[in-house]
């Protein structure tokens with residue numbers, strides 16, 4: 728290597744490395760996220776939660792889910808969409824029906840109960856099997872359209888309420904957990920989507936569980 732190349736390498740190192748180190752110490756900013764005081768620069772691999780609940784950040788995610796499901800499932804053969812993981816488990820089609828039922832009967836109804844200071848604060852228990860009745864005879868495409876409609880309306884409704892911290896601290900009574908806050912309910916609404924997206928991916932992945940052969944050792948998704 729000539730002295731010139733060595734010099735230019737040194738220059739790159741001197742100019743660039745401090746920048747890289749500085750960027751790795753600076754958390755990425757996204758609207759609405761609140762960063763806690765940090766003790767170390769371990770952001771990319773950190774395992775503890777780094778964001779506290781922010782309504783708009785949740786709504787931004789919640790309104791994407793219909794599009795995610797349309798892209799993932801729309802037009803796919805039933806071999807992907809109607810297979811489950813075995814007896815008493817759900818297919819992606821069943822999960823979609825469950826998400827629709829939640830939009831229609833659960834999240835908004837429970838929010839109304841929490842926000843209504845006069846009425847009974849007890850939630851109505853959620854029917855986890857309603858989708859088997861309600862989805863009957865409907866195509867996957869119909870369910871995807873229905874989910875988009877009802878989710879879009881619900882997100883718009885929540886936005887229109889301009890919920891402040893006082894409202895988010897209000898409580899209702901869950902049939903199993905007892906007192907829960909609106910903040911917990913709306914966080915759960917968000918995480919519930921992610922939970923079922925993982926489930927849908929897992930059910931689909933398992934369809935090829937034996938076909939991956941020895942690579943099953945690297946594919947935790949089909950072993951869990």
Ligand code: NI
Pocket residue numbers: 825919923
């Ligand atoms: Ni669920």
